[in-house]
Structures are given as structure tokens and as C-alpha cells.
Amino acid sequence: MIENNMMMIRIEILDGPEEGIAHSFQEPxxxxxxxxxxxxRLTGEGILSLHARLTLVDGQGKxxxxxxxxxxxxxxSPVQGESLLQPGDEIQLGEQSFRYKVIxxxxxxxxxxxxxxxxMTLGALIAGAFGQVFFLLGxxxxxxxxxxxxLLRATPTPRPTPNAEVIAPTPTPLPESVIILPTPIPTVVPxxxxxxxxxxxxxxxSASQLTSEARTANRNGEELKAExxxxxxxxxxxGYLPAKLELAKLLGGHAEFAESxxxxxxxxxxxxxxxxxxxxxxxxxxxxxxxxxxxxxxxxEVPKVIPTPRAPKILETPKPLATPxxxxxxxxxxxVGKIRMERxxxxxxYDAFRMVHFNLVHQRGTPAVEAGDIKVVVNFYEEExxxxxxxxxxxxxxxxxxxxxxxxGKSIQGLSAAYDVPKGKGRPGxxxxxxxxxxxxxxxxxxxxxxxxxxxxLMK
Numbered sequence: 001m002i003e004n005n006m007m008m009i010r011i012e013i014l015d016g017p018e019e020g021i022a023h024s025f026q027e028p029x030x031x032x033x034x035x036x037x038x039x040x041r042l043t044g045e046g047i048l049s050l051h052a053r054l055t056l057v058d059g060q061g062k063x064x065x066x067x068x069x070x071x072x073x074x075x076x077s078p079v080q081g082e083s084l085l086q087p088g089d090e091i092q093l094g095e096q097s098f099r100y101k102v103i104x105x106x107x108x109x110x111x112x113x114x115x116x117x118x119x120m121t122l123g124a125l126i127a128g129a130f131g132q133v134f135f136l137l138g139x140x141x142x143x144x145x146x147x148x149x150x151l152l153r154a155t156p157t158p159r160p161t162p163n164a165e166v167i168a169p170t171p172t173p174l175p176e177s178v179i180i181l182p183t184p185i186p187t188v189v190p191x192x193x194x195x196x197x198x199x200x201x202x203x204x205x206s207a208s209q210l211t212s213e214a215r216t217a218n219r220n221g222e223e224l225k226a227e228x229x230x231x232x233x234x235x236x237x238x239g240y241l242p243a244k245l246e247l248a249k250l251l252g253g254h255a256e257f258a259e260s261x262x263x264x265x266x267x268x269x270x271x272x273x274x275x276x277x278x279x280x281x282x283x284x285x286x287x288x289x290x291x292x293x294x295x296x297x298x299x300x301e302v303p304k305v306i307p308t309p310r311a312p313k314i315l316e317t318p319k320p321l322a323t324p325x326x327x328x329x330x331x332x333x334x335x336v337g338k339i340r341m342e343r344x345x346x347x348x349x350y351d352a353f354r355m356v357h358f359n360l361v362h363q364r365g366t367p368a369v370e371a372g373d374i375k376v377v378v379n380f381y382e383e384e385x386x387x388x389x390x391x392x393x394x395x396x397x398x399x400x401x402x403x404x405x406x407x408x409g410k411s412i413q414g415l416s417a418a419y420d421v422p423k424g425k426g427r428p429g430x431x432x433x434x435x436x437x438x439x440x441x442x443x444x445x446x447x448x449x450x451x452x453x454x455x456x457x458l459m460k
Contacts, residue, residue, distance in 0.1 A: 008418075009056050010101040014090070016044045021399045024417065026105065030054045032093060033066075036372035039403060046071060046094025054085075054100070061085035061100060070094065103418070207233040207240040214246055226250060241267055241277050245284070252288040260288050282386075287457050333366040334374060334406055336437050336449035352426060354380075354419040356435050356451065360402065361411040368407025369441055376400040377438040378417040381455065384430045388458050392430070393421055 009030060011023040023040055030039040033051040042051070052072060053064040063083045065072050072079050073092040085091075087102045205213075214229035227250055233243040244263050251260040264285045271278040342355040356378060362369070378398045380391040390396050398417045406412065419432060434455045439447040450456045 006105040007056060007059055008103050008105045009054065009061070010103050011040055012099040012101065014097040014099060016042070016096045018043075018399070021397075022395045023399060023401060024103070026416075028056050037403065039401065040098075041372070041401070042093060042096050042098075044094055044096025047096060048094075051093045056102065059102065061087075061102065063091065103420075207237040207243055210236070211240070211243045211246060214243075218246075218250065223250060223254070239270065241271055245277065245281060248281075248288075249284060252284070252291065257288055257292040261285065261292075264288070283454055283458070287454065290457075332363055332439070332447040333369055333441055334360050334362055334439050335447045336439060337361045337411065339437070339449060339451040341435075341451055352419070352421040352432055354432055354435075355416055356419070356437070357414070357416045358437060358449075359411050359413045360406065360415065360439065362406040362409055364409040369405055371403055371405040372401075373442050374402040374406065375440040375443075376402060376415065377440065379436045379438070380419045381433045381435065382430050383433040384427075388433050388455070391419065391432070393419065 009025045009027075011025075011030075013019055013021050013023075025039060027039065031050060031053055032038055032040045032042060033049050034042060034047040035049045038050065048067050048070040050066050051070045052066055055062045055064070061084070063072070063074070063079075063085055065080055065082075068080065071092075071094060072083075074083055074085070075090055076092075085100050087100065089100045091098055091100055210229045210233035214226040214233070217223075217229060218226040227247065230243050230247040230250065233240060234247070237243075244267050248260045248263040248267070251257075251263070264281050267281040268278060268285070271281060337359045338357075340357045342357065343353070360374065360376070376399070378400065380393065380396050380398075381388055382391040382393075383389075400415060400417060402412060402415070404412055417435075419435065434450060434452050436448065436450045436455060438445055448456065
């Protein structure tokens with residue numbers, strides 16, 4: 001069940017420079033016009049600075065004409081003043097048109113009614129409990145009335161009679177000892193297999209605990225310590241897949257591609273089909289092989305030189321080039337922070353529904369951004385047949401306008417976008433994978449983030 005008062009306004013631009021772009025707003029009142037401080041900025045011919053105002057109250061949309069000189073049409077018919085709207089109406093302001101929609105902002109609320117059978121069962125349990133109480137009280141009263149008081153008088157307890165004689169136990173004779181000849185000591189000392197003792201880092205910890213500590217050490221930059229924890233975890237449990245996966249990632253980051261690829265191939269053989277471990281191992285294997293290929297193409301081969309006997313020269317081995325960075329870090333004015341994904345499987349109107357929440361954070365030391373100059377583009381991706389591709393949904397790319405400016409390291413919180421597949425239109429084998437979030441300042445991309453983070457590597 002979805003609460004009726006949680007609705008979102010969606011504006012679909014039908015013509016002009018932003019044709020095909022959809023805007024989603026949680027605000028109940030939107031300002032439309034050509035000025036930059038409006039919620040929806042329209043750049044077509046005949047658009048006034050503040051052309052109209054759109055409100056949504058209790059699910060009913062209304063359009064107010066702010067200036068009589070600005071033309072307004074609804075479904076091709078001219079209107080003036082205040083007009084009621086229905087989802088799907090085509091609105092024309094000046095020479096630019098858009099479609100008005102209302103979509104639910106999903107907050108599943110479970111509503112459960114108690115059936116008549118449950119009421120009957122509850123009543124039977126209560127009646128049974130009262131019946132047992134009355135039965136026990138009546139039985140106790142009858143037993144008390146039938147007890148003879150005379151029998152309850154105290155009877156003196158007789159004193160114990162001391163033993164006149166103490167009988168000592170007769171000892172059992174021991175059997176005669178038999179002399180056994182000693183076995184001759186063999187001249188060849190047998191070989192004893194010594195099991196390696198546990199590392200002092202293990203300290204009685206399980207493979208799961210060691211893997212968790214390895215992740216913490218890796219985040220703190222202690223990579224050698226993390227590798228030691230992971231190898232100790234695999235010594236305790238050679239089939240523990242999380243430790244294998246973390247070790248493969250760590251070795252891949254150190255350019256030890258052969259061992260990393262070998263471990264990942266073992267995981268693919270041992271992991272259950274379709275599990276998250278198998279999927280993550282496949283993605284990590286693709287990333288490591290791509291890094292290995294880039295490194296091999298970057299490092300030149302050392303030419304073979306045959307030294308002459310008269311004047312041998314010492315050849316200097318050229319230094320290998322640095323490993324290329326897949327995602328270069330660049331100073332950005334605005335970055336995305338605290339990406340969070342919500343699932344709504346109980347939603348009755350959609351086969352698949354995800355809501356991406358995130359914040360925008362201004363980087364200290366960079367120029368401030370004025371209001372209206374920030375736009376956010378959310379691109380949704382899905383997986384089909386083992387391949388990650390752009391989602392085949394009505395709105396795979398959503399443009400969000402940010403009316404407020406940013407500066408001084410401040411942040412804008414509570415931004416969100418929805419990935420939804422209308423009921424009955426989903427295809428088997430397709431599954432939501434993730435989202436890439438682009439931040440644009442004055443039309444230029446300044447930051448890009450993703451959930452999951454390795455989705456950026458797949459998109460290269």
C-alpha cells in the first residue's frame with residue numbers, strides 16, 4: 001500500500017532544446033518561466049520570466065497563469081487564470097509544450113486486517129485460560145475441605161540409633177605382577193609430519209574474523225598486514241570464498257595479475273551459480289584483465305643487444321612506466337556524497353522500483369556555484385544476459401535541476417531519482433544493476449559517481 005499524500009510531480013519536455021528530458025520534483029509548488037530561479041526553466045519563444053505556477057494538493061494539480069499577457073493552452077485549448085489538471089495533460093506556455101504527470105513517491109505501508117478466524121481463535125484461547133483458572137481454584141478448594149485436620153498434627157521424629165560396631169572393609173588382594181620384557185628401540189627414527197603452527201595474528205580467530213580485520217587494514221593503507229590476515233584465513237579454511245575474493249582484489253591492485261586471475265577462476269568454479277560472489281568475481285576478473293592488457297601495452301619491450309668482445313657496454317634497463325589510472329582524480333567544485341539505494345518490492349504498481357538518494361557537497365577551496373547553474377543527470381543501468389547496458393525503461397536518463405547555489409563546503413541533501421518499470425512491461429532476464437550520477441555546472445561535467453562504484457570501470 002502507498003500513502004496517497006506522498007506524490008511527485010513529473011514534467012516531460014515535448015519540444016525545444018530539452019526535448020525528451022523529464023524533471024521530477026517533490027515540492028508541492030513549482031514555478032515555470034524563463035528566469036533561472038524557477039523550478040522549471042523553459043527557453044522557448046514567448047516564455048515570460050515567471051509565466052505560470054503549478055501546485056499539487058491532495059493529488060489534485062492546478063495551473064495558475066501569473067501574467068495575462070503570457071499565452072497558456074491545455075490540450076490545445078486557451079485558458080486563463082486558474083485551471084485544474086489531470087495526469088497526462090499537455091500544457092503549452094508560449095511556444096514550448098510539456099506533459100504533466102503525477103507519480104507516487106513510494107513508502108510501502110503494510111496494512112493487515114485480522115480475519116474472523118483469528119478473532120475466534122483468540123476468543124477460544126482466552127475462554128480456555130479462564131476455564132483452567134476456575135477449574136484449578138475449584139479443585140484446590142475441594143481438596144482443602146476434605147483434609148482431616150487431625151492428620152496434620154506434628155509427629156515427633158525419632159532420634160537415629162548410633163552404630164554399635166564399625167565394620168572395616170576387607171581389602172581386595174592385588175594380583176601378582178607380571179614382568180614384561182622391554183621392546184627393543186628401533187635404530188631408524190620415524191619421520192613425523194609437523195603441522196605449521198598458526199600465525200600470531202590469528203590468535204584463535206576464525207576465517208571470517210580475519211577477513212573482516214583484513215578489510216579494515218586495507219582501508220587504513222596497511223596492505224601487507226591485510227594480505228597476511230587473508231592468507232591466514234585461507235590456511236584455516238581453504239574454501240572460504242570472501243577471503244579468496246579480497247585476496248584476489250588485493251593482489252590485482254599490486255599488479256600480481258597471474259595469482260589474482262588464478263584465484264578468481266577458482267572462485268567462479270566454487271561459487272554457487274547466480275550468487276553475488278560469482279557476479280563480483282566475474283566483474284573483478286574483467287577489470288584485472290583489462291588492467292593487465294593496458295600495462296602490457298604501456299611497458300615497452302627491452303631490445304636484445306649482443307655485446308662486442310672489445311668494448312662491452314653496460315646496458316641500462318629502461319624504467320617501466322607507471323600503471324595507468326582507470327579513473328583519474330580531478331578537482332571538482334561539486335561532488336556527489338552518501339549515495340544510498342532503496343528497494344520497494346512490495347509496491348503493487350511496479351515490477352521493479354529503486355530510489356537513489358544522494359547529496360551534493362561543495363569542495364572547499366573552489367569557487368562557489370550560483371543558483372540555477374547546477375544540474376544533475378542520473379543514468380540507470382541494468383544487466384541482461386551477463387552484460388551491463390543502459391536500462392530499457394521509459395526514463396533511463398533523468399535530469400534534476402538544483403535551484404540553490406553552493407559554496408564554502410556546504411551541501412545539499414535529500415536529492416533522489418527513481419528507476420521504475422511499469423507493471424507488465426518488464427522482460428525476464430533483465431535486472432536492475434546500478435546508476436551513474438553526473439554533476440554539471442554551467443553545462444560542463446565536473447564530477448561523476450556511481451552505485452556500485454565499479455560501474456564506472458565497466459562504462460569505460
